[in-house]
Amino acid sequence: MKKWNFFSGPAILPATVLQQAATAVIDFNGMGLSLLEISHRSKAFETVMNEARQLVRQLLQLTDDYEVLFLTGGASTQFALIPYNLLPHNATAAYLETGQWASNAIKEAALFGKVQVVASSADTLYNHIPKNYNVPADAAYFHITTNNTVFGTQMHDIPTISCPIVADMSSDIFSRPLTNLSSYGVIYAGAQKNMGAAGTTLVVVRKDLLNKTGRQIPSMFNYQTHIEHHSMFNTPPVFAVYVAYLTLQWIAEQGLENLAQKNTQKSQLLYHEIDRNTLFKGSVAIEDRSQMNVTFVCTRPELESEFLTFAEQNGCVGLKGYRKVGGYRASIYNAMELEGVQTLVQLMQEFEQRWA
Amino acid sequence: MKKWNFFSGPAILPATVLQQAATAVIDFNGMGLSLLEISHRSKAFETVMNEARQLVRQLLQLTDDYEVLFLTGGASTQFALIPYNLLPHNATAAYLETGQWASNAIKEAALFGKVQVVASSADTLYNHIPKNYNVPADAAYFHITTNNTVFGTQMHDIPTISCPIVADMSSDIFSRPLTNLSSYGVIYAGAQKNMGAAGTTLVVVRKDLLNKTGRQIPSMFNYQTHIEHHSMFNTPPVFAVYVAYLTLQWIAEQGLENLAQKNTQKSQLLYHEIDRNTLFKGSVAIEDRSQMNVTFVCTRPELESEFLTFAEQNGCVGLKGYRKVGGYRASIYNAMELEGVQTLVQLMQEFEQRWA
Structure with a gap:
């Protein structure tokens, strides 16, 4: 019997992606070696990383203002890295609280600066997306969760505001074309829903927002490090990046x-x-x-x-x-x-x- | 022609591990679903995570004082997380500088507290392990790199000192039995040499060393979070943990x-x-x-x-x-x-x- 997989993430992947991924575990690109046992500095893998980043650029129609990173640690790590990199100690970040992950993101941001929750649907167990709210014009950024995996709500309109939007798109990235790119400061997404297997996280960041906090940031937590090293500062999660690359190819074909x-x-x-x-x-x-x-x-x-x-x-x-x-x-x-x-x-x- | 793989990491894995990993990408445990597309909260994967942690306990003969974590971000992330979790702002950590990774670890630690490099072989391009040095008795910990992947040196004796040793064993863990467990405060290793594929990092931590810095630590960077959630606070790098589990099984058999x-x-x-x-x-x-x-x-x-x-x-x-x-x-x-x-x-x- 055919199985239909409704898991929320890690989640269903195209059958052709799974087939190619399994093949690569035994013999990658006909090299006679597994993808799991070759150097991440080999030309074959560097090509995968570069093409994956290029596919993201193409699918989101990114301008040169933005960089594409493949990191680790899931969206949960980005909950901390975003304020670490973008929120000066005395500045305020605005957050829309639409679900459990938004709530987690708020908690982490409070360790780095001031946080203003502009609206929340917590008291109705996140059964809707709040609509009427004001985002302070001087906020460092406005954080939204475009799709709430746990509760099943999705933002069908992105507000027009004057500060950059930081969007957790973990569960709806690449499900529809991106509009109004220039509204966004950061777009991020764990791979394990629409974009591949668990183990890598996509971060798209507008470069001019960085290096403004006056904060010393450990290398691995600093977006600038990963920009400078093209997501190869240290050994990346090779297999997860490869599955993302295969899935991005499939998305581009569709x-x-x-x-x-x-x-x-x-x-x-x-x-x-x-x-x-x-x-x-x-x-x-x-x-x-x-x-x-x-x-x-x-x-x-x-x-x-x-x-x-x-x-x-x-x-x-x-x-x-x-x-x-x-x-x-x-x-x-x-x-x-x-x-x-x-x-x-x-x-x-x-x-x-x-x-x- | 048989290929012999001398890459330094990602590196050679047992053929049986690769075969099992490839099978799981198509059909995991006969479930009719890929390992890449099932929930990490499914019983089948929770068993993998628990058994992998148990195998580490068994191989290192850990006592209950230690916890076993599977995290992400490579050893490079631990360079920051170790001082983040173990080094109070006004305390001193001692480091032995035996190679490039040790040098990187020193750089990150300096952002969190005082660092004392007790000895270095940098001026001879790390062609030996310094021998005669004193570790201050009041150091929060003494950090060593047991094997220096880049330069090809290895510590054949671990010093007897009065503060806990924090050891980066990325490139020689499980290559020999561990002796003098009680000397160690933390043992950590990226998986992609002796322990599996790139994408997960093993951290073994003595619990009594934690929660003493007075520092507020973001959830994902706090060892305590991952201890409390048995390495399942958020979606773990499922495939990398599975390959580590298979490799640990192979190591236990050998x-x-x-x-x-x-x-x-x-x-x-x-x-x-x-x-x-x-x-x-x-x-x-x-x-x-x-x-x-x-x-x-x-x-x-x-x-x-x-x-x-x-x-x-x-x-x-x-x-x-x-x-x-x-x-x-x-x-x-x-x-x-x-x-x-x-x-x-x-x-x-x-x-x-x-x-x-």
Whole structure:
């Protein structure tokens, strides 16, 4: 039976990427050596790193003002590195608190400077994206989370403000074309959703924002170090960068416009069923629903785990909601085929016929 | 033709490890899903993480005073995290400067507290390990690099001192049994030499040394965070941890005593040839020669690149010395078979016959 993988991250990857990655573990580029055992300074790997960075430039249509870095430590490390690099001790950074990861980012920033939370949906368990708020014009930056993996909300509009936006795009990068590049100071994303395997983190940074804190920063935590060494200051996470490179190639072949259209189609199909089916209902405000992580609950709580078992027995895995939230979460990233969503919808209909 | 891989890191891995790792990229544990696309919170991966940590405990014979962490960012990140976590602002850390990585570690530590370099071999391009030095009894810790990958020296004796030793064992961990565990405060190692692929870093830390700096440490840089979350505070580098787990299993099967014996045999064979062969000579003090990274030069500099080409044509790759040092470096980690070293020795003999 075909398995459909709805895990939220690490998450589904294109089958061709997995095949190429497995081959490289045994024999990379016909070199007769594994990708895991060659020097990261070999020409073969330097090409991978450079082309991966170039693909990001191309997909996001970056200007020369921006640098592309592949780092480690996940988005959680960036929660600290962003204020470390961008927030002077006496300055203020503005944050929009739309979920658990935004909340974690706020906590880390407070160690480096002043933090102003301009709006929060914490008191309604992050079931919507706050809309009416003011960002102080003199903020060092305004931090947003474009898609909230845990709760299933997504920002469909990016505000127009006068300070640079720092965006955690971990769970929706490359799911749609990027617009208004110049609004952004930093874009970052852990690879393990739309961009590859766990182990590397993409950071796109506008160079003119750096070196202004007056702070001495350890080499590995300083974006400038990695810019100067083209993400090769020390041994990079070779395999994770390679999988990101393969996934970026796949994304470029598909095209961001096409992927965006497909993502809209998949999420509309699933939300339509959630709204129609008497046994399910959506978890968040309709206008803020995520195209990547579809969260919903069972209207008859006694059947909650029953549906998970039923779905799993029929090939749909990874549907359990985040441990602190419960319910269901269907993550339908770029690599999820329409057929996977159709399968899930059909199982929801069969489940309704059986229990309603 | 069989290829023998003498790269210094990322470096040779056991063939069985590569085979298992490639299989897992397609289908992990018969789950019908790739290791790269399952949740790190799945039972299957949690088992990998726990068993990897348990294997480290077993191989190093750790007591309950120590915790085992799998982090990211390489040893270079630990250069900052060690003083961040262990060195109060007004205290002094002692460092032994035996090579480039030691020198980098010193630079980072100076951002967090006082640093005393107790001895250095920098002025002789690190061609030996300094011997007569005093470590201040009140130092917060004494940092050593047990094996210097770049220059090819290794500490064959660990000094007996009154403060805890912090040891960068990136390039010789698990090459021999660990003795005098209680001397150590921290042992750390990037995985990509004796322990797996690039992308994860092992940190073994004595718990009573933590939380004494009075410093507020960002979550991801705080060892305590990772102890409390069993290295799963955020998404770990899943694939790199899995390859480390497979390699640790292989090491446990071989046994550290056996590996140490084999490493002695391999390095003696190669050093014997270097000393015998009129075309080659060793780069470092005989008593400090490394069993992991054998550095040597050509006595006729005009033949230097000729030998590299000859070796490569005959299957021995990765012999070029570190970019800032030149000459040759044969890295002969655990996974290098005696046959690989015999092949290299034979090529050195043929080269001598041809040119001498």
